[in-house]
Amino acid sequence: MRYAVEAVRIVKKYVTKKRKGFFKSETEVVEALKGISFKIRYGEIVGLLGPNGAGKTTTIKIVSTLLLPDSGKVFIDGVEAFKNLSYVREKIGIMLTVEKGFFPKLTGRENLIYFGTLYGLERKLLEKRVNYLLDLLELKELGGSDKLYEEFSLGMKARLAFARALLKDPPIILLDEPTLGLDPVSARKIRRIVKDLAHKEGKAVLYTTHNMFEAEIVCDRILLINKGVIVSEGTPEELKNKIPKLKVIRAVLHGGNMEKLSKLISSSLNLKPEIKIVERGLEVKLAIKNPEEILNDLLKIFNLANVDVVSLNIEEPSLEDVFIYFAKGVIE
CATH class of the missing domain: 3.30.70.2750 (Alpha-Beta Plaits)
Structure with a gap:
């Protein structure tokens, strides 16, 4: 079977400086990921569930090819990711944080057109796609289409970030805590669309969260990660039956x-x-x-x-x- 995403024994370490007293520091090696492996099929939502600092964002960045692992391999649609960057990045849509990367003096529509142009989307197709996403995420209804980004609420920023991740209509979607800090209405909207993308359109979704309730209602399978190790995995019911x-x-x-x-x-x-x-x-x-x-x-x-x-x-x-x-x- 060809998996949408396959991670094989991924290891990632960070070298940091640990302060000792006022004037001294010592080098400290932090092992963010300790050889994790997992697979994601098309048409399913896999949750990466763990506390802050567990390794969720590091995993997302490595799978998206934004960060090199120290060892291990990532395969996207059966292709080794770091040897085929252009092909792999065409397959992936990613939402890392709600606010980073947008231009405050551009409207919601202008921001999406800018990023769509960078992605190489043809003008007519881009305009059609932008209109579709603004409608899908109800940004037109909220006034976000023609409002400057700096005037957006946090919920509107999250919807726009999600729209950007979907601009290329990618078959694989990586979402890093997409509902963090959102109002219930915006969070519910994003969850519903995520489920439709996987279950109706057959997309593969990797969804990180530390929210237990959210993981249970959104995800088909859950990977429990703690201190860089996947401690267990399965459907919510399978996990409950393991204890x-x-x-x-x-x-x-x-x-x-x-x-x-x-x-x-x-x-x-x-x-x-x-x-x-x-x-x-x-x-x-x-x-x-x-x-x-x-x-x-x-x-x-x-x-x-x-x-x-x-x-x-x-x-x-x-x-x-x-x-x-x-x-x-x-x-x-």
Whole structure:
């Protein structure tokens, strides 16, 4: 099978200076990627999910040929990327950040025409494509077509950056946290278009995010990355099934003392609760295999601690629990 994207044992290191005192520094080597490998098919959205500094942006830059790996290979549409740069870059559309690269004194339309011209698109085709993308991302409706870029809201800037990534109608799309900091309406619009591009038009999408909710609703498969290593991969459901079959008891309580409650639960049930202050009082979270077996004892503890139960739910593990399990080896 010819994959849209195939990364093979990619390694990338950065050399930085670590300050020691006021006048001295020492060289430090940071290994951003530690031999990661993955494949992406046409027609699917693959999420690269991880915290800040996990290696997501470095991966995107290497796959797009903007950054050379120290070792390893990248294949785009079956072709070795760094030996066929012109061919590969025609196949890829990339959105790295919302704001970089646009001209503040040009309108949204003028910016897209400028970049389309750089991409070598013929004039009539370019005008048609620009009009289509302005309509698709509702920039005409928002006034962004004829408004100067410096007057754009963050949501409009994100839509324009996404439009630029789609100018060439590329079969492979690389999106680096495309909804970061956006209002819910703009974020929802971008997610819906991404899903249509993959599932209706057959494009391959690599989608980086640290948002668990977003990864679960957008991505067909997820690569969990932490400290430069892919710690697990699969569909959201497959990932959930890989961790121990623990369920989560989540209770919201009114009144009581956090420290006293934690000690009571730990000593009585031999479990370590996660307790935090929320708007309605205290939230207690416990991970356990058979929560039904301890519910009565837990309610007695709440009564002993002189707290009122506002709500109590038993939940299946979330994608966040999965990530914590694989990244740290525990469910919090």
